[in-house]
Amino acid sequence: MEQNLTLIVGRDSTWSLRTYLCMQLAELEFSLTAVPLGQAGYQQQLASLSPSLLVPVLRCEDIVIHDSLAIIEFANEQANGQLFPNEARLRAQARSYMAELHAGFLAIRQYLPFQFEKGLPPSLAPKIETELQRLSAIWQQFDGCFAFNKAGALDAYYAVMAQRLTNYGIEFEGAAGRYQQHLVSWPLFQRALVSAKAW
Numbered sequence: 001m002e003q004n005l006t007l008i009v010g011r012d013s014t015w016s017l018r019t020y021l022c023m024q025l026a027e028l029e030f031s032l033t034a035v036p037l038g039q040a041g042y043q044q045q046l047a048s049l050s051p052s053l054l055v056p057v058l059r060c061e062d063i064v065i066h067d068s069l070a071i072i073e074f075a076n077e078q079a080n081g082q083l084f085p086n087e088a089r090l091r092a093q094a095r096s097y098m099a100e101l102h103a104g105f106l107a108i109r110q111y112l113p114f115q116f117e118k119g120l121p122p123s124l125a126p127k128i129e130t131e132l133q134r135l136s137a138i139w140q141q142f143d144g145c146f147a148f149n150k151a152g153a154l155d156a157y158y159a160v161m162a163q164r165l166t167n168y169g170i171e172f173e174g175a176a177g178r179y180q181q182h183l184v185s186w187p188l189f190q191r192a193l194v195s196a197k198a199w
Contacts, residue, residue: 003060003078005030007071010037010046010055011199014114014160015068019056021156021192022072026079030058034199069102072153083153094147094154097138101157105131114164116197121169135161136176144178151188159183163193 007023007030009016023030035046035055043053050057051064058065058074065071076083084091107127124132139158141147147154162183165171172180183189 006033006059007031008033008035008049008055008057008059009196009199010035012037012114013055014164016056016199017192017196018156018160019058019068019071020196021159021189022075022083022153024188024192025151025153025156026075026083028075028078036199069098072098072156076153085148085152090148094152097147097154098157101161105135105161107131108161108164112164112168112170114160115167116193118167118169132165132170132172135165136172139172139176139179140174142179142182143175144182146182147179151186155183155186156189159186159189163189 005028007020009020009032011034020032033049035049036042037046037055046053046055049059050066052066054066056066056068056071058071060074065074072083084094107125108131111125111128112122122128146152147158158179162180166180166184171177
């Protein structure tokens with residue numbers, strides 16, 4: 001049965017962008033409501049749309065699903081598992097990497113805020129260097145291809161990080177760099193970026 005889906009996103013919200021990209025990847029029909037975060041009165045608009053006062057939020061009939069991970073799991077079920085690998089152990093690995101990104105890489109988030117345009121290369125504190133080394137070690141596995149040989153939720157999560165680093169002039173070498181560039185040039189992601197700029 002067709003469901004009435006509305007995705008509530010926030011301007012300049014990387015989690016909204018990731019979720020939007022996954023909804024596109026799952027080929028789901030949905031309407032979009034964008035909240036101009038930071039503008040005068042946005043709190044009132046957000047309060048009327050999101051009980052958690054956070055974005056993204058997916059409204060499905062009388063159900064409200066908040067947090068990007070939960071929304072993406074819902075989208076995956078609606079898409080018959082297309083957002084994750086078929087093999088159980090690889091699905092678990094993908095989810096563990098997504099959870100790590102969701103909860104971690106705090107220094108990168110703090111000192112390298114996401115921006116749509118290129119910025120000045122930063123001076124990298126040791127904490128950032130450590131997190132970059134961790135990302136590089138993970139991305140080395142994928143060597144210029146999608147993480148599990150087809151575009152999935154993990155690639156959507158990492159694409160935003162890849163663009164963030166690229167815009168600051170941080171580009172990995174070798175296999176990790178090829179994966180980074182693969183994500184940055186991913187047509188579906190680039191179209192999602194264009195949409196997000198208009199939110």
